[in-house]
Amino acid sequence: MRYTITGATGHLGSAITEQLLTQTDGHQIRLAVHTVQKAAKFQDSGVEIVPxxxxxxxxxxxxFSDTDVLIYVPSKSDQAFARVTELEHVINAAERARVHHLLxxxxxxDQVNNPFALSPFYxxxxxxxxGSxxxxxxxxxxxxADPLKPYLPELIERHNVIYPVGDQALTFITLADSAKAxxxxxxxxKLLKNHQIYxxxxxxxxxxxxxxxxxxxxSHAQIGYSPVTLAEFEAMYNQDGEGHMLASMYAGGALxxxxxxxxxxQTIMGHPATPLAEFMAEN
Incomplete structure (x- = not known):
C-alpha cells in the first residue's frame, strides 16, 4: 500500500505521519509538502518527500501518482474561497492520478446555517x-483541545473563560487522538469505507x-465564566488578521x-478518546 499525506509539516499532518509510521513501513509513505526542508525530520524514516x-x-x-490512500489535510487558510479552490485542484488531480481512496x-x-468563516468549505x-x-x-x-494548555495562563490572569458562546456547549478532541484515528x-x-463520515x-x-x-x-486557580462580545473577541485576537475567523467560529458555537x-x-480505536480533564492534567 502507498499512502500520500498532504500538509505533513503542519500540526495534524505531522502527527498523522508519526502515527502512520507506527502502523506501516516508512517506504510506503509519501509526504506531499510545500517546503521539502520542513519535512527533513522524517527523512531517516524512509519516507518519500515530494514538493x-x-x-x-x-x-x-x-x-498523487501510484497512491492507494491519499490523506488530505487542507492547507492553513482563513479564506473559504481559497480552500474550495484548493479542494477542486486536489480532486481533479486525484482523479487524473487514479488515486484509489481519499481520506x-x-x-x-459544516452546517448550512453555521456562520463560521470556513463553514462553506467544510x-x-x-x-x-x-459528486466526484x-x-x-x-x-x-x-x-x-490542545490550544487550551498554552491559553491557560491568560485565563488564570483574567480569572475567567471568555468564549462568547453563552449557555451553549463545546466539544473537543486532542490532536494526538485525531492523528491516531x-x-x-x-x-x-473495514474502516476505510466509501462515503463513510466519522x-x-x-x-x-x-x-x-x-x-x-x-x-x-x-490549574489550581479560580476561573469563572464572563463572556466578551463577539466584536470584543475579534478585536482581542486579531493577530495575523484571524480575529474574524475565530469570532465567527464561536458565533457558530453560540448557536x-x-x-x-x-x-x-471508540468505534475506530476500541476505546474512548482522551477525556479533557485527563488531557489537561498531563504535564
Missing part, C-alpha cells in the same frame, strides 16, 4: 466528494461554566453548532 503546489495540478498529479479532514462546523467538502468519481472517507474533528482508518480496510469527539461536551470548573481544577458528541472514536 507540491495546491494551485499547480501538474505537481499534484505527480505527487479527508473535515470539521464539525460544507462543500462532502457534497463535492459525493473518487472513493472517499471523511473524518470530522471537533475543536482541538486517521492512521488507524487509513490502514484498516466524527471525532470526546465522550462529552462542556458548557462554559463546566469548562471553567475543569480548568480551575487543572449550539459546536456541541456534537459522537462515539466514532
Amino acid at each position: 507540491i503546489d495546491f494551485f499547480d495540478e501538474s505537481s499534484l498529479i505527480k505527487a 479527508s479532514m473535515g470539521f464539525i462546523a 460544507g462543500y467538502l462532502p457534497r463535492r466528494l459525493a 468519481g473518487l472513493s472517499y472517507t471523511i473524518i470530522r474533528n471537533a475543536l482541538y 486517521f492512521a488507524k482508518v487509513a490502514v484498516t480496510p 466524527t471525532l469527539t470526546q465522550s462529552r461536551n462542556y458548557t462554559m461554566p463546566q469548562l471553567a470548573a475543569l480548568l480551575s481544577e487543572a 449550539g453548532l459546536l456541541n456534537e458528541v459522537s462515539d466514532d472514536y
